[in-house]
Amino acid sequence: MIFFKKSIFVLMCALGTAAIAQNSDLGAWYMYFGNNKISDKFNFHNEIQYRNFDAGADLEQLLIRTGIGYDLTENNNNILLGYAFILSQPYIRGEKSENIEHRIFQQYITRQKFGRFFVQHRYRLEERFLQDDFRMRFRYFLGLNIPINNKEMLPKTWYASAYNEFFLHLDSPVFDRNRVYGAVGFVINKNMRIEAGYMNQIQENRNRGQVQIGFYNNIPFTKN
Template sequence: MKILKSLALVIFSLTATFSFAQKSDLGAWYMYFGNNKISKKLNLHNEIQYRNFDGIGDLEQLLVRAGIGYDLTENNNNILLGYGFILSRPYINSEKTENIEHRIFQQYITKQKFGRFNIQHRYRLEERFLEEDFRMRFRYFLGLNIPITNKEMLPKTLYVSAYNEIFLHFDSPVFDRNRVYGALGYVINKNMRIEAGYMNQIQENKNRGQIQIGFYNNIPFTKN
């Protein structure tokens, strides 16, 4: 219970930060990630991200992804084919605009464990169908979860989460962006966890911070 109160305090503090950051470059992302087993080898990926320029109300981007994955080994080495719908509302010359992107992506995820260190590598290839353009992009994600109050990522465990992800275009300019993230997380039960943290993104030689709150759901759709 004390751990839940601590995490609630972190989320409350971040929410308070949103209130004072309405006119700054600090944005807020609210994220849901589902990774649900539909058989021993197959999984359904489902994801919604609601991204704001400020705390809430000024939509920057709505992102919805879904895909089917297959484990090459037991609960590891997952290959996945997916689709993403992205609605973006950027400001151009102080005017709010809107554009839609359809995205197909292929990815490979492999996991490693060294003591308390739970490491994930994700390699993703994206085919991006923009309104007036087509682009391909490669992304490499290196993530790390470290339990604090237990030796394993067990229910009622407080943990630290961090990642770095780099985005590369197949054409010029090659470098697209880089993201660095740190958060505090809590394992609710064996199938659900929640994180609250901060991500800094470098894009076009500019840094922009994002407060992030994410919920992870791994409830299987099968009894096997």
């Protein structure tokens, strides 16, 4: 319970930081997350994120991420090795440019439950192969799901979701960015859910908002 209170405190502090920051503009992220069992211990992670400068078709970034994970305990404490391809199209002095990044990453995810509160921690190390550079980055993600009309995350359950994630370079400058998120989700069935919310990202003293819609698919590839 003490650990849970500390987790909530971290989330609230991050929300307060995001509220203070200035110079905000709004984008939209459309996301698909697949986490599919391929055996009792192994899982296949697959993910696509289509990120826009606005709600339309002005592409900011296309991210494709995949990996193979292994559960150290039953359905928990997952370690994963993965690869990501990132196509970015930022505006530089009013003109669009194009950058491609290849990324290898290692991560560890652990989950706990405190009453109605479902908590997730993710620790991720990334080796980023940029077009003209190589960088390493550490990310820590603290997420929370709270079912609303049921005590568990059962089919046809509405839930509230929140997370905070910070990014640190392993060289200077150390701070990269921080993300704070809040959403409402719906559990479609035991393997699928959908979520819609708002994420605020602070990077280099810039505060940018993103509307997010995410679909989560956990349909196993095994008969069991």
